[in-house]
Amino acid sequence: MERLGLVIKRAEQALIAEKTRVLQEFHLTVPQYAVLLVLQQASEASAAQLARACLVTPQTMATVLANLEGKGLIERVASPLHQRIRVAQLTAKGTDLVRRADPAVLAVERRLAAAFTADEREALTEHLERVIAALAPHQHRDDTPTQQPGGEQL
Numbered sequence: 001m002e003r004l005g006l007v008i009k010r011a012e013q014a015l016i017a018e019k020t021r022v023l024q025e026f027h028l029t030v031p032q033y034a035v036l037l038v039l040q041q042a043s044e045a046s047a048a049q050l051a052r053a054c055l056v057t058p059q060t061m062a063t064v065l066a067n068l069e070g071k072g073l074i075e076r077v078a079s080p081l082h083q084r085i086r087v088a089q090l091t092a093k094g095t096d097l098v099r100r101a102d103p104a105v106l107a108v109e110r111r112l113a114a115a116f117t118a119d120e121r122e123a124l125t126e127h128l129e130r131v132i133a134a135l136a137p138h139q140h141r142d143d144t145p146t147q148q149p150g151g152e153q154l
Contacts, residue, residue, distance in 0.1 A: 022104040036098035044087040
């Protein structure tokens with residue numbers, strides 16, 4: 001019998017690989033897409049907030065933001081609350097790109113969802129939440145986006 005952790009990791013890798021494939025058309029990586037999606041929902045966020053929401057390290061987020069800024073998809077400005085903190089915001093180009101890329105990623109999510117009945121999806125979600133609770137009981141998930149625009153579950 002295969003170890004549960006390995007099965008979970010293989011499932012995650014398959015999902016990321018498919019999202020990576022569909023995002024190539026838009027010249028985006030999965031972390032870049034995640035940032036654009038969070039900013040579409042939140043309008044602005046600091047690098048620390050984005051790192052937590054996108055489940056990456058602050059160092060990785062710094063690279064992702066630099067690349068997005070270099071592509072003209074985001075801009076970073078001083079926070080109106082704390083002048084020493086810079087927040088990222090979508091540019092018009094970034095807004096347009098995330099609107100065009102999102103249907104491709106949603107299609108991947110829908111294809112995954114279609115492999116299960118509604119009851120199976122609910123059970124799988126509950127089981128995965130139990131995995132998270134068992135292994136990371138002290139982690140907060142407040143900044144993690146759980147819905148796509150239009151109410152689609154991630």
